[in-house]
Amino acid sequence: MNTLIANPPLDAPVPPILPPQDGFLFLDREKFPASFAGDLPAAQAEFMADSQVPWGVGTLSGSITQPAWRVKPSWYLVATEDRMIPPPAQRAMSERAGSTVVDASGSHAIYVSQPEAVADLIKQAASA
Numbered sequence: 001m002n003t004l005i006a007n008p009p010l011d012a013p014v015p016p017i018l019p020p021q022d023g024f025l026f027l028d029r030e031k032f033p034a035s036f037a038g039d040l041p042a043a044q045a046e047f048m049a050d051s052q053v054p055w056g057v058g059t060l061s062g063s064i065t066q067p068a069w070r071v072k073p074s075w076y077l078v079a080t081e082d083r084m085i086p087p088p089a090q091r092a093m094s095e096r097a098g099s100t101v102v103d104a105s106g107s108h109a110i111y112v113s114q115p116e117a118v119a120d121l122i123k124q125a126a127s128a
Helices: 032-036 042-050 087-096 115-127
Strands: 075-079 100-104
Touching: 032 042, 075 087, 075 115, 087 100, 100 115
Parallel strands: 075 100
Antiparallel strands: none
16 A cells, blocks of 8 residues: 555645554545545535544555466556545556556545446456
8 A cells, every 4th residue: 555655746646644543544534525535425425534444554564465466357447536546556556457447537435426337347347
């Protein structure tokens, strides 16, 4: 994860990750809607901010030694309005993995805001 947000371009958004508390991380509740769910109604984005599940600090430095994309086909939905993982970083990851790529206008919470796009990509992958 740390490699996704390390050395961002000057104009790239910076995820509002708060300092660790008891070994866990949260996103700043006030900045969450714009950063994570900017294309959702305010009440829904605020609910998501309030219901965050903490993630361990180790997540930032974790690495996968045998990624499945090295031996299996992969598909990637680029959320073109994502303010957590910049679309250029998403494109670099999907290109590295040799993924079949589909773009959709949406935030990091694209699975909520654009469920049809997510379902269509899953159907495409399942039928391949």
